[in-house]
Amino acid sequence: MSGRIIKILDTTLRDGEQTSGISFTEEEKLLIAKALLLDLNIDAVEVASARVSEGEFKAAKHICRWAEDHNMLDRIEMLGFVDYNKSADWILQTGCKTMNLLCKGSLNHLTNQLNKTPEDHIKDINKTVQYAHKAGIKVNIYLEDFSNGIAADTDYIFYLIDNIKGVNRIMLPDTLGILNPDSTFEYCSILVKKYPDLKFDFHAHNDYGLAEANLLACVNAGISRVHTTINGLGERAGNCSFASAVAVIHDHSEFKTMVVENKTKDISSLIESFSGIRVAQNTPVVGENVFTQTCGVHADGDKKGNLYFNKLLPERFGGQRNYALGKTSGKASIQKNLEKLGIELDEEAQKKVLQKVIEFGDKKEKVTLADLPYIIADVLGTPINTRVKLIDFSLVLKLNLKPSAMVKLEIDGVQIEANATGDGQYDAFMKAVSSIFTVRKETIPELVDYSVTIPPGGRTDALVETIITWKDKTSFKTRGVDCDQASAAIEATINMLNQWLQH
Ligand SMILES: [Zn+2]
Missing domain, CATH: 3.30.160.270 (Alpha-isopropylmalate synthase LeuA, regulatory domain)
Structure with a gap:
């Protein structure tokens, strides 16, 4: 299993867009899809839900046309429903070739929401899958609310998997975000062991702040593809953040991904501006503070051979480390900032600049690189x-x-x-x-x-x-x-x- 490649399906444009208040325009969706596939080399992107709206249809079509021209159509996926031909027809008209079919992964959902028996559900699913196949569409299935489903009745999950015919991947969503790393590992292991020849996805939600931990547990259990969104966008507490997922897989498991790490900060910023939702300053991997060393002792450590080194170097994810200037600045932070500005000052002048920075740091939160030339001119004058x-x-x-x-x-x-x-x-x-x-x-x-x-x-x-x-x-x-x-x-x-x- 060592060195196994974990695939990533990014669902920023489908599940991520369900964040309240977010609606990407057609142009934005195309730009995001391009960045995810071309710049980040993410394996696949889920870009739409079938039959949602005319706008969704136009954007989906646009993305598929572009993907076809770039030989990437097999990396575009769309959510469909158990509705015989309707979703498949919609998806076909966009030009897409892969449908992620939403099935009921818990008996509770099936009986109470749809008022159907498992036998009827299987029949409907298989009809929908057959229709899609005839139309030339590959089908993956989502077992919606899988986490509650398997906790309540393992046999229902087995029954579904045993009886649904001709699907490519089986996707296990923790729809309500109820799992923890132990239960994730346990449930994923049961399926991977029972069905060694099937391909499974795991789809985490972050309700307990465990999305990335659960993702790590699922890959350790043998899951081969994981779902993420940029900046963890998604309903409620969101999905598993792409940036954290990649860092966790690369640094905390023996597995690899094919994504380009150093475009992570760029895509995060792009999604921030398109969604209007900024990541918190202390967000792991992509937050502003991650790229900033405020404490003078740390900047000094960086100078003296990375004493405060950890693997999450900002440069690795396409960011640049900043050395914040403020009341805890030391001489090393001043030097790092002067280097960036290309300014050389003697010891005495550096001392004065530092003194002034500390003075200002007491008055306001942060002194920035842009402030520094003013301080230097002030001090020297x-x-x-x-x-x-x-x-x-x-x-x-x-x-x-x-x-x-x-x-x-x-x-x-x-x-x-x-x-x-x-x-x-x-x-x-x-x-x-x-x-x-x-x-x-x-x-x-x-x-x-x-x-x-x-x-x-x-x-x-x-x-x-x-x-x-x-x-x-x-x-x-x-x-x-x-x-x-x-x-x-x-x-x-x-x-x-x-x-x-x-x-
Ligand atoms: Zn979801």
Whole structure:
């Protein structure tokens, strides 16, 4: 059994689309099918349910036409129902050659939902299968609610398998997601041992968060094909996630798949945008945090020969590792980010940048790579001799009242405080600063230009860079960077005072 290839049927376009609120367009469906088959090399895709809608029909037809042109029609499958000719005719008209026929895998469903005897059900199934065969369609069967069915009555499952004629694969869905790894292994083993010549699929649902664990159990029991959806989309808690399934099979079993791992992140992002459902940041394999090392100790470990290495390298799944900058950053995270930006800084400058990053990390959640050049410019532009220190300030903005500011500066070791009102908060701040220097019989440089920028990507929590142009004898610029625009302007002003007093 060692090295056996496990096949994957992806059902994002059928079972995944049953997630409430999701409806892919025809074009999106074609793009997804292409990516699944061409880029990821997934063995087969289930792309539609028969007789659902005109839109479903058009999309299915479109996908089949494309697949036929690319010699992949045998990898397209569609869900059909026990309805003699109706599903088969619908599927035939799309151009598809494989029907996954939904049969009742539990006696409870059969008697209570359809009010039929097992004998009648077998008769109907076989008629439907025969009709499909005559139309040139291969048939696999789903034993719907198999997990409850086999738990209640093993003989009913045997009866079905013994009497349904001419099907290619038998697909075992845990429709309500009730299994655990032990019961999955037990039930799958019973069938694989009793029917060594038949081919079985397992279809997991994630109601207990056990979908991937159950998938691992089923392949260990000898199941040859498993069902997944991208990002685990599906009804309720969803299906087995493709990315996790592949990682689990490759890293935790002796089996292989034929899929291309390094397209995993791409397909996950594509489905995120088409479905409008984002994966949680801490989702295994494809979540944003998986690609981000926040802790400085970890980044250092990566530098020193992958001390924090595990097999789930982001690069393996087509992602790129990021080193988050924040209050837990270390020197190594700074270096990794500088490398990415192609910036070289000496030890001293790196230390200052790190200090600033930690400072900002306390104020906001995350400092990003895009923020870093601003911080560097800020740190390197700050004069070394600081004669003026900002001890305290407050800005007041109130309805029907002129904006006002309080400023307390320390100049050459002496603290002075002033208050002022102005046309805006920053104007009030500048007037207060100006009045402090008036006391010292000095006139501060005049503000001639003021520009505010935020890093590309412009999130509301991004850092703000303020560049102010001043005029004294000559004109010069200073810069301030902060999460808040007023604070950035104030920092640029303090930088200006220090530069000005140096001359
Ligand atoms: Zn399902």
